[in-house]
Amino acid sequence: MTNLKNYLSLIERTGIIISITLFVFIFINCKEASIEPIFYGSLQGKVVDAETNEPLYGASISTNPASSSVTTDYEGKYKIESIPVGNYTIICKKFGYEKEQISVSVLEEYETVAMLFLHKSEAVINPPSMPQNSEPVNGSTQNEVKIILKWTSGVNNQNDSVYYDVFLYDALSTDCRKVGTSLRDTTLEVTDLKYNHVYFWYVEAFDNYSNKTRSEIWNFKTKVPPLNPILFSLMIDNQYDIYSIDENGNDKVEVIALSGNELWPRYNNEKRFIAYCSNYGWSAEIFIKDLKTDLTTKVTNLPVSGYHNNGFGFCWTNDGGGLVYPYYDKLYKVDINGFNRKMLIQAPADRNFRESDYSPIEDKIVVLTVGINQYDSEIYLYDQSVDTLKLLVDNLPGIIERPSFTIDGKNILFTRDISGYESLDGRQLNSHIFVMNLTSMEIKDISVNKIDGTNDLNPRISSDGAYIIFNNVVNNNNKQPDLVIMDLMGRQRRVITSGGIMADWK
Incomplete structure (x- = not known):
């Protein structure tokens, strides 16, 4: 028994020693394998x-x-x-x-x-070849204001892809605009060019390595604008310029665009001259543009002015040699060269002349007079042969405006707000176009097909006397006016363009 106890005691002591040895070995080895920090x-x-x-x-x-x-x-x-x-x-x-x-x-x-x-890289230093062989041919005159530009250009020596930027500018402007960007094709259509203008253009060719080559500068001229029958004022960038279109609203041409408001454009009988009012200076004056020479001259020294008049209401004489225009309570006539200004007649007491139109066949002028309030309006016929004013339309409820003759001089057109609404700000609710026979004095409403909530305004007879051109606009003025055509019976109403006002048709 004693021997057994001694044997077990030996084994126990031996196990303890082995455990201690293993612990020390593991501790030493773990210390040697520690991970260094990374910075x-x-x-x-x-x-x-x-x-x-x-x-x-x-x-x-x-x-x-x-x-x-x-x-x-x-x-x-x-x-x-x-x-x-x-x-x-x-x-x-x-x-x-x-x-x-x-x-x-x-x-x-x-x-x-x-x-x-x-x-x-030395392998890509060669740029694309210079663009050349322009179309239109350099210095040519084109028949349209929408033109296809063409050119040719070879690739560089590495047969790399070539791209094109196209630049165009008007001869009258220093602004050069990019009309084509990173094109792969050598053809580009440009639109909205101006009539009778010289344009310069060039092409830059470049590759994937940003190597560039520029063509020479080419030029072409666009055609002379068509002599459209319809003139009107149109607001562009917060000012009115003058444009023309044909009877269907096509071939829109910018005719006059200066730094002021250009209003009330009127052809003379031969359509060589356009008279218009502009506030280019301090006041609204009449200017004439000669379409043959492209020259513009100032005609008046006394402005077109008066109650509720910011530059309209003048007319050509029926021989085309002069202009008649209102200046407060006086009606003046002046030659187209600005000479021989003459007062024709004075308005009734406390009234101003505001609008006028000359008879095509007689020395008679239909005029609109107004009082201090815009709705205080009357239409008269001024007969120069006897120097008298004849009242045609009395001061009826609602605003009366825009008297003008028909082609034969036997009728006049005018507008009246039949709602009778009278507001100091001049707002109208239901303006209709009327035709008055100057012999029978019969008045006919031809706005019977007008849309409710709109006004028919600014009527003028067409060059053949068969149609009337006028504005139709919603009565809250929250939408730009439409320029509309209808026959003398008020039928066949159709919109030909939007935004144009104060139209003339010769």
Whole structure:
């Protein structure tokens, strides 16, 4: 029994010794295998063209030893965050450039900055050939204001893709606009050109390596504008300019565009001259544009002015040699050269002349007079042969406006707001167009087909006497007016354009 106890005691002591030995061995080995800490910094910089110093977008940045791969932004900048400290080789590549690499050291918690300069590859220094063989032929005159531009250009020696930017500018302007961008085709249509203008244009050809070649500067001239029968004023960029169109609203032409408001355009009988009012100076004066010479002259020294008149209401004499216009309570006549101004007649007491129209066949003028309030309006017939005013339309409820003769001089057109609404701001609710027979004095309403909630305004007879051109607009003025045509019975109403006002038809 004693021997057994001694044996067990020996085994127990031996196990303890072995356990202690294993613990010491494991402890020593674990201490020898401890993990060293890793420290980080960052790497950033910029990539530029070595010749131009321009930043390069889209260059790829990598490192050796490997870390992160990034590309440069539009400023040519790059950044690699949290890169382990150590020595690296930065490798930079961009299509069309030689590969560049530099050595840097990244330090703990430090931003290492490295700038790289790339040189263009010798294989891509040849630019595209110069664009040439222009169409239209240089210096030619074109028959349209919508033109197809064409050119030819070969590729560079590497058969790389070639792109084209096209630039166009008006001879009367210093603004050059890009009308085509990164085109692959050598054809481009340009529209909305002005009539009777010289245009210059050129083409820049470039490849994927940003090599550029520019053509010579070519020019062409657009055709003389058509002599459209309809004139009107149209607001463009917060000011009124004068345009023309045909009977169907086509062939729109900018006729007069100056720095003021151009209103009330009127052809003379032969359609050689256009008279209009402009506030180009301090006040609304009458100007005449000669369509043959393209010259413009100022006719009046006393402005077109009076109660509720900001530049309209004048008319041509029926022989085309002069103009009649209102100036407060006086009606004046002046030659088209601005000479021989003569007062024709004075308005009734406390009234101003506002509008006038000359009879096509007699020395008679229909005039509108107004009082201090715009709705205080009356229409008279002035007979120059006897120097008298005859009242045609009395001061009825609602605003009365725009008296004008028909072709035969036997009738007049005018408008009246039949709602009878009278507001100091001149708003109308239900304006109709009327025809008055000057012999029987019968008055006929021809706006019976008008849409409710709108006004018919500014009526003028057509050149053949068969139609009336006028404005139709919603009575809250929240929409631009339509320019409308209808027959003398008020039928066949059709819109020919929008936005135009104060139309004339010769």
